[in-house]
Amino acid sequence: MSIRYLARFAALAGFFALVPSLAMAHTGLGHVDGFTHGFTHPLGGLDHVLAMVMVGLFACQLGGRARLLVPASFVSVMVLGAALGFAGIALPFVELGIGLSVVVLGGVVAFSFRAGVAAAMAMVGFIAVFHGYAHGGEMPETAGGLAYGAGFLLATATLHAAGLGAGFLLDGKGAARGARLARSLGALAAVAGLGLVTGLV
Template identity: 45%
Template sequence: MWPASFVAAMVFGAAAGWSCVAFPAVETAIAASVLVLGGAIAAGWSPAVAVGALLIAAFGLTHGYAHGAEMPGDSFRSGYAAGFVAGTTLLHGLGLALASALAAFGARKASRVAGGALASFGLVLLAGTLAG
């Protein structure tokens, strides 16, 4: 459900970006989403399904907005959207497969270490957006 909430919200965010709706802090919000997601994975946080879906949908909205706002003006919107939706869905599928494989081999610690690395990267991104 969580990947679907991300992708669905991403489509709505892209529509807002195409429509030139103002979202001046979108890069900061994206960086914060990377930090929060990484921190949640590192901490082993397992929220209720609805809470996780809402949080992840908020992340998807910001990512989608960036895709929509950055779309070249002469692009075919449907094709452009299909590309970033397919790419995002593939990345989510690969991430879920990797997490499942790690869990099957009893390597949950590796997932948490990867979450810590993701959170660290998010912190660097966030610092960059705030400094820039």
């Protein structure tokens, strides 16, 4: 199975994962329980969707080991953030942190920021704490909580895969043109992030 085939599959999977977010409000109000709610939680907020797709696109831009390690760092540290939220430990500026994460991640993609793998992992890990905290704060205190957690982890990985898939597809359009398109997507995400932070979006 070729990398190009996998990239197309990831992009399609990401597209179908994003479709529900167009018609669904952010989950977390009312009854929340089980895998389905956990999976749809990240897809219900533009801030989560943009940040996680940008992580995948950023990793693709960096290339090499970063394509695996950067998204893996996000998912791993997000578990720690979720544990903080679930435990009710106070974390200041969570919503602001999530909104700014879209600006930062969109910016690094827009400027094609070249970071070492360790630095990129640390950056996305820091951002993941805020996203994980938001998910964990809504995790039910029942057996369904584990399924909920598995759901939002899988949704996050799917969104990362969508970003990676988009990066691979853009690479196939020629180095210069693909890079411009990727940077344009990053710029759009950063602008949307500013809208989220300021309340305009």
